[in-house]
Amino acid sequence: MTHDRFLRSIACPSGIPADVRIIVDEQLQLWTDFEILSSMFSVFESCFGNTFGSHLLKSLKLTKEKGCYRDNTYYEDGSLWQKVTKFINTANVNPDEASKCLAYVQFFFGEAERYVMRDNARRCWRKKRIVLDIPNTVLCLDASADYQPVTLDGFTIVRLKEQASLSFHNHVIHVISGNPTATHTSRTWDGFRQIVTNGVNALHAPSIFIAMSKSDKNKTLNDKVDELAKDFRAKGYEVKTGNRGADTRGSNQFADCDTGVIAMPLFTTIADYALEAAVVDGKDVPSGDIWCKGQDGRLHPRMHKGFVAERLNRAFSRRYADEFVQTVLRTKMRRHDGNCCHIWGQLPSFSTLVHIHKALPGIRFEGNDPTVKTWNLLESLTKTQLLDISLNDILKQTGIAKNKDTLKETEKALWCYLMK
Numbered sequence: 001m002t003h004d005r006f007l008r009s010i011a012c013p014s015g016i017p018a019d020v021r022i023i024v025d026e027q028l029q030l031w032t033d034f035e036i037l038s039s040m041f042s043v044f045e046s047c048f049g050n051t052f053g054s055h056l057l058k059s060l061k062l063t064k065e066k067g068c069y070r071d072n073t074y075y076e077d078g079s080l081w082q083k084v085t086k087f088i089n090t091a092n093v094n095p096d097e098a099s100k101c102l103a104y105v106q107f108f109f110g111e112a113e114r115y116v117m118r119d120n121a122r123r124c125w126r127k128k129r130i131v132l133d134i135p136n137t138v139l140c141l142d143a144s145a146d147y148q149p150v151t152l153d154g155f156t157i158v159r160l161k162e163q164a165s166l167s168f169h170n171h172v173i174h175v176i177s178g179n180p181t182a183t184h185t186s187r188t189w190d191g192f193r194q195i196v197t198n199g200v201n202a203l204h205a206p207s208i209f210i211a212m213s214k215s216d217k218n219k220t221l222n223d224k225v226d227e228l229a230k231d232f233r234a235k236g237y238e239v240k241t242g243n244r245g246a247d248t249r250g251s252n253q254f255a256d257c258d259t260g261v262i263a264m265p266l267f268t269t270i271a272d273y274a275l276e277a278a279v280v281d282g283k284d285v286p287s288g289d290i291w292c293k294g295q296d297g298r299l300h301p302r303m304h305k306g307f308v309a310e311r312l313n314r315a316f317s318r319r320y321a322d323e324f325v326q327t328v329l330r331t332k333m334r335r336h337d338g339n340c341c342h343i344w345g346q347l348p349s350f351s352t353l354v355h356i357h358k359a360l361p362g363i364r365f366e367g368n369d370p371t372v373k374t375w376n377l378l379e380s381l382t383k384t385q386l387l388d389i390s391l392n393d394i395l396k397q398t399g400i401a402k403n404k405d406t407l408k409e410t411e412k413a414l415w416c417y418l419m420k
Contacts, residue, residue, distance in 0.1 A: 018135040024155075025141040032150050033275075034107040035124040040100060047087040047101045048080065055108075056123075063118035066299060067287035068274040071116040071125060073108060080105045115278040117285075119271035126275040128282070129153065149280045149318070169362035171333050171341045174199055175353075177369045180320070180346040182213070182265040186221040193228055196261055196344045203342060206237055209257035211327050213244040213264040225263045248327040257331045262345030266320050270301055276315035285311070305405075306349065314351065321355030328360075350374060350413035354420045373398035374410060378417045386418065 006024065009016050016022065036044065044052040055073050062069045084105050088098045108114075113128035132138055132154030140155045176195050178188055185192060200206055212218075212225045225241070232239045240254055244264045247253070274285045289309040291299040302308045307316065324345065333341040347353055350371045357363055365372045377398055381389065391410050395402045400410070 016134070016136055020136055022136050022138045023141065024138060029148075031106075031130050032148065032279075033124070033126050034103060035119075035122050036100065036104070038121045038123075040097070043093070043097050044101065044104065046091065047084055048104075049083075051075075051080065051083075052104075059116050059123055062116055063123065065287040066118060066291055068115055068117040068271070068278045068285040068290070070278075070284055071114045073114075074111050075105070075108055076110065080109070113279070113282065115275055115284070117271045117274050119269055122271075124271045124275060126279050128279050130155070149276065166336060167362035168333065168360040169364065170338065171360070172343070172364045172366055173328070173347070173356070174342065174344045175347045175365055175367035175369045175372045176344060177367075178346045178348075180266045180348055182218045182221050182267075185263070185265060185346070186224065189221070189224050192263075192346075193224070196228070196263075197231070199342065199344060200232065200237070200259060200261075201235075203259060206259040206342075207257045208232055208237055208239045208259045208261060209254040209331050210239060210241045210261045211244065211248050211264050211330075212241055218265065221263075221265070228261075228263070242330065248323070248330060250326075251330055254330040255332060255334060258339060258341050260328055260331045260333075260341065260343040260345075262324065262327055262343065266323050267316075268319060272319060273307070273312050273315040276319060277309075277311040280315065280318075281311055285309070313349065317349055317351040317355055320348065321352050321359065324352075325356055325359045333360075347371065350409070351416050354416055358420065370398070370400045370406070370409070371413065373400060374413045375417070378414070389414075 006022065041056060044056075058073060059071060062071060084101045087093065087101065093101075107125065107127070110131055110133070112131065114125055115127075116123060116125045118124075127150070129151040130153065134154065138155050140152070174195070176192055178184055178192065200208065208229075210225060210229055212222060214222060229239045229241055238257075240257060242248055242251065242254060248264075270290060274290055278285050288302075289312065290302060292302045294300045307313045324347070328341075328343050328345075331341050331343070332339050333343075347356070347365075347369075353365060353371060353375050357365075365375055374394060377394060378386065391407055391414065392402070394400075394410050394414065395406060400406050
């Protein structure tokens with residue numbers, strides 16, 4: 001059952017018979033997130049009247065400074081369900097507008113911890129807890145549910161018993177240094193391509209899955225990725241390309257590929273990471289942690305080698321790792337049949353490695369990136385050695401040049417590893 005169909009079903013007076021078991025096979029983000037474009041405001045006002053108008057004014061005040069703040073708005077009675085059902089049945093409403101109105105009622109029904117942030121023409125909300133108060137058994141098949149920072153009430157997360165003891169020790173992620181944005185990847189493409197080409201050519205008859213983002217705004221990078229795919233095909237390799245989104249989360253069409261190249265930008269939006277940080281920490285993210293005023297007088301993301309606010313970096317690492325894992329599991333890696341898969345991609349921080357290793361126990365990391373050198377050294381040490389090792393020892397044994405920045409990053413990496 002899709003998210004949209006489920007919302008329509010529970011909105012009906014007759015509901016769903018209590019003895020029917022419901023299976024939801026989709027991302028939980030459809031339940032935890034809600035967003036609306038300013039172009040939809042008039043539709044919502046037609047459906048909900050002053051109820052939505054009052055909420056909109058409140059959200060405008062909360063997001064005036066472009067921070068991420070708690071929104072305590074919620075509805076307890078069933079009047080909104082009745083309004084939206086009547087609106088859908090009597091007004092000339094297209095399916096997308098109807099789905100959005102249903103999602104609004106579902107998202108704001110009942111008290112919960114919710115945060116809101118303005119992202120240009122969008123208002124974005126995320127909530128900490130999902131409560132599904134219906135008599136049915138609801139099974140969730142979302143593979144990343146365990147890694148979501150939300151509390152799920154009324155859901156049963158389904159997983160195979162065998163998954164508890166799975167090991168990915170025969171698979172390798174080749175880490176390429178770099179910032180995983182379209183601009184940076186395009187600018188440093190020659191180095192990225194050379195590392196990938198040399199590694200893939202060393203394999204025997206690889207079957208390659210190249211993940212990319214085929215949106216128009218990434219055209220420069222896409223042209224370069226298409227060229228790489230063309231070169232691989234010219235060498236006789238089997239190559240499949242997949243688009244970020246439907247192809248990289250849930251698709252089975254690349255399950256015969258033993259090689260993966262993550263050539264798509266995995267940065268989402270500033271609002272995404274601010275909302276994630278707010279939900280995880282249970283507190284607002286003020287504007288000053290997110291933005292700073294540039295020389296042009298406009299607000300720019302407050303970043304220097306990542307976000308300046310560490311809580312935003314942690315949020316970024318979690319979101320990045322989840323999408324990276326979902327993407328690599330489109331390959332043969334998901335079969336657990338003893339095969340060896342090789343993946344190339346950019347992992348921007350040590351904490352990202354920690355999150356990926358948690359999702360893929362035993363996975364190996366290779367490459368010349370300082371984070372990989374540090375990881376592999378720490379993995380080789382006993383617990384006693386870990387407690388005794390100094391930052392200087394780590395830098396010396398990994399060959400990483402010692403300076404103020406590397407000492408700071410190594411300290412963060414050691415602490416992150418010990419706390420994993």
